[in-house]
Every structure is written in structure tokens, then in C-alpha cells.
């Protein structure tokens with residue numbers, strides 16, 4: 166069931182998007198026509214050109230860091246967010262996952278030693 170209070174909170178949390186530099190840009194620069202950056206019919210040279218243009222817009226965006234954090238925290242799979250490509254975000258999430266795993270393993274081995 167729709168919770169109006171929760172919906173309102175979520176909308177407030179996304180207000181930063183109104184200040185995004187991409188609001189005036191061609192959003193096709195930010196998303197692959199194939200959905201996934203690493204597959205489909207978009208040629209590599211075209212993809213590099215598109216991503217460069219999108220990242221250039223992000224570099225001038227006043228909410229870049231908020232956008233980046235939002236995308237990482239919410240597991241946004243597609244598109245350029247906060248100047249990071251899909252591949253870069255995947256790599257960051259994977260590193261963070263491994264680091265968490267390593268910390269847990271260290272904590273467990275400390276517990277076993279005690």
C-alpha cells in the first residue's frame with residue numbers, strides 16, 4: 166500500500182536532482198542505447214565518446230558527489246551517475262564488498278583467537 170509520508174520523504178531525498186547539470190543535457194549521453202554499457206550494438210568508439218561527454222557534464226555539476234553517493238548506495242546499474250560509469254561503479258561496489266568481507270574475516274579470526 167502506498168505510504169504518502171514515506172513517498173514524500175523519498176521525493177525530498179531526491180531534490181538534489183533538480184540541481185543536476187544533466188537536467189539540461191541530452192540524457193542519451195548518460196545511458197547506453199542497449200541498456201547495459203558492456204553489451205549490445207553500441208560501438209566501442211561511440212561509447213567512449215558518449216561517456217566522455219557525459220562525464221564532462223558531471224565534472225561541472227554542483228551535486229556530483231551527492232549523485233555519486235546516491236548511485237552507489239542504491240545500486241544504480243545503468244548510466245553515468247556522479248561522473249562514474251557503470252563499470253566504475255561495479256568495480257567500487259565489488260571492492261567495498263571484498264573489504265567488508267575481509268574485515269568480517271579478520272574480526273572472526275580475532276574472536277577465535279580470544
Ligand code: SF4
Pocket residue numbers: 182184185186187188222223224226227228229230232233245246247248
Ligand atoms: S553528477 Fe552527472 S548524472 Fe549526477 S546529477 Fe550531475 S550531471 Fe546528472
